[in-house]
Amino acid sequence: xxxxxxxxxxxxxxxxxxxxxxxxxxxxxxxxxxxxxxxxxxxxxxxxxxxxxxxxxxxxxxxxxxxxxxxxxxxxxxxxxxxxxxxxxxxxxxxxxxxxxxxxxxxxxxxxxxxxxxxxxxxxxxxxxxxxxxxxxxxxxxxxxxxxxxxxxxxxxxxxxxxxxxxxxxxxxxxx
Amino acid sequence: xxxxxxxxxxxxxxxxxxxxxxxxxxxxxxxxxxxxxxxxxxxxxxxxxxxxxxxxxxxxxxxxxxxxxxxxxxxxxxxxxxxxxxxxxxxxxxxxxxxxxxxxxxxxxxxxxxxxxxxxxxxxxxxxxxxxxxxxxxxxxxxxxxxxxxxxxxxxxxxxxxxxxxxxxxxxxxxxxxxxxxxxxxxxxxxxxxxxxxxxxxxxxxxxxxxxxxxxxxxxxxxxxxxxxxxxxxxxxxxxxxxxxxxxxxxxxxxxxxxxxxxxxxxxxxxxxxxxxxxxxxxxxxxxxxxxxxxxxxxxxxxxxxxxxxxxxxxxxxxxxxxxxxxxxxxxxxxxxxxx
Numbered sequence: 086x087x088x089x090x091x092x093x094x095x096x097x098x099x100x101x102x103x104x105x106x107x108x109x110x111x112x113x114x115x116x117x118x119x120x121x122x123x124x125x126x127x128x129x130x131x132x133x134x135x136x137x138x139x140x141x142x143x144x145x146x147x148x149x150x151x152x153x154x155x156x157x158x159x160x161x162x163x164x165x166x167x168x169x170x171x172x173x174x175x176x177x178x179x180x181x182x183x184x185x186x187x188x189x190x191x192x193x194x195x196x197x198x199x200x201x202x203x204x205x206x207x208x209x210x211x212x213x214x215x216x217x218x219x220x221x222x223x224x225x226x227x228x229x230x231x232x233x234x235x236x237x238x239x240x241x242x243x244x245x246x247x248x249x250x251x252x253x254x255x256x257x258x259x260x261x
Numbered sequence: 262x263x264x265x266x267x268x269x270x271x272x273x274x275x276x277x278x279x280x281x282x283x284x285x286x287x288x289x290x291x292x293x294x295x296x297x298x299x300x301x302x303x304x305x306x307x308x309x310x311x312x313x314x315x316x317x318x319x320x321x322x323x324x325x326x327x328x329x330x331x332x333x334x335x336x337x338x339x340x341x342x343x344x345x346x347x348x349x350x351x352x353x354x355x356x357x358x359x360x361x362x363x364x365x366x367x368x369x370x371x372x373x374x375x376x377x378x379x380x381x382x383x384x385x386x387x388x389x390x391x392x393x394x395x396x397x398x399x400x401x402x403x404x405x406x407x408x409x410x411x412x413x414x415x416x417x418x419x420x421x422x423x424x425x426x427x428x429x430x431x432x433x434x435x436x437x438x439x440x441x442x443x444x445x446x447x448x449x450x451x452x453x454x455x456x457x458x459x460x461x462x463x464x465x466x467x468x469x470x471x472x473x474x475x476x477x478x479x480x481x482x483x484x485x486x487x488x489x490x491x492x493x494x495x496x497x498x499x500x501x502x503x504x505x506x507x508x509x510x511x512x513x514x515x516x517x518x519x520x521x522x523x524x525x526x527x528x529x530x531x532x533x534x535x536x537x538x539x540x541x542x543x544x545x546x547x548x549x550x551x552x553x554x555x556x557x558x559x560x561x562x563x564x565x566x567x568x569x570x571x572x573x574x575x576x577x578x579x580x581x582x583x584x585x586x587x588x589x590x591x592x593x594x595x596x597x598x599x600x601x
Contacts, residue, residue: 113336113401120394137440140383148390149423152397152416159401159409222380222440
């Protein structure tokens with residue numbers, strides 16, 4: 086009973102804060118609402134008997150990643166919405182970037198729907214047949230560093246490439 | 262029912278103790294500072310100036326609450342609240358005593374701890390890292406260049422030192438084989454050869470040193486107090502704060518110190534375990550150890566001069582982080598060798 090109630094509270098808060106992230110005019114508030122949304126997600130993980138994932142969510146997303154976001158937003162001098170000069174009445178006449186973004190967003194929704202339909206674990210979770218053991222530190226470590234080692238290592242190389250690229254770009258700006 | 266009441270009482274005890282730590286530390290800081298500088302320090306209010314914190318608090322409550330006109334009203338109010346909440350909540354998983362039945366009052370024993378979480382170590386780390394939001398928001402919402410610079414320095418410093426801090430924690434996790442703080446403490450019970458206590462300090466001396474240094478940086482204390490370096494930034498992120506809002510930031514800083522000291526005690530100094538005192542009074546050892554570490558903090562602050570900001574960053578990234586990674590590798594190899 087209590088858990089069901091908490092589930093609805095956390096879900097409603099997560100959806101509400103996420104929706105408000107897009108609705109804000111001030112990017113500073115958007116970042117903070119996103120942090121709140123991550124916190125609510127973390128609450129949902131606790132209800133799923135996955136405290137390790139819940140805490141990791143806070144450490145990685147709310148603690149580290151969003152502080153960097155905040156940094157960037159703070160350093161932009163006057164936080165205001167970049168409303169551009171597009172013709173809002175004609176959605177098809179929007180600039181190329183906006184159309185590209187809309188295309189990517191649609192693709193993401195399709196991918197997510199496809200993944201959610203295919204996965205069997207979701208069914209387990211809904212039916213309550215999952216025993217929660219799939220979320221222990223040991224299991225996650227096994228899966229990450231044995232079953233999916235290649236994907237894990239490939240991701241780390243990708244991030245390294247991005248890092249080197251960032252340093253190179255920053256240095257070029259400076260030497261100009 | 263009784264267990265629930267006992268749990269609530271324990272939570273209240275922890276809360277009130279943390280509040281008192283802030284008050285007592287204000288007096289200790291002023292007194293130790295005075296003694297180190299060969300002065301008398303506060304000696305007018307009460308015996309040995311012991312009531313000085315009370316006088317300070319009354320003064321702060323009576324002061325006028327100011328908010329700059331161009332400040333962001335919501336975030337300006339929210340910032341000290343976030344700082345205080347993060348500081349209090351971070352202490353929740355720390356166990357400060359053995360399981361007790363409160364002198365036979367309860368049927369089954371309860372642990373002297375607000376919340377026994379099986380990922381407690383990570384939880385302390387996670388909540389403590391949320392505290393940086395309070396500082397960053399305070400700096401930004403004040404709409405003052407000194408505040409903003411202080412906030413930027415603080416976030417850069419905390420992100421840099423969090424890595425070493427986390428890696429030092431990982432060494433203890435490897436040896437203890439658990440993320441639960443209670444199990445970590447239980448792993449340190451007893452003594453080697455009947456003399457040397459089985460503290461992880463002796464297995465992880467490098468880890469302990471890294472933890473203490475990173476802890477000082479995490480709590481923004483001297484010699485790493487750049488976010489509020491008076492000579493450069495007026496008062497850093499809380500330049501524009503006054504009255505109780507200022508007091509809340511001050512209190513959060515001392516509570517964070519207490520949490521870091523309690524974590525160091527739990528992870529490296531055997532928690533509530535110690536000789537001569539029976540297990541059910543273990544909290545006395547815990548208090549002694551935490552008090553010593555808090556005194557150590559004050560001692561360091563009034564002995565060492567502040568570093569330069571670039572030195573701090575270089576030290577963090579070029580010395581402390583590589584050292585902690587090597588420490589982790591050696592620990593991992595050792596654990597693998599012994600456990601086969």
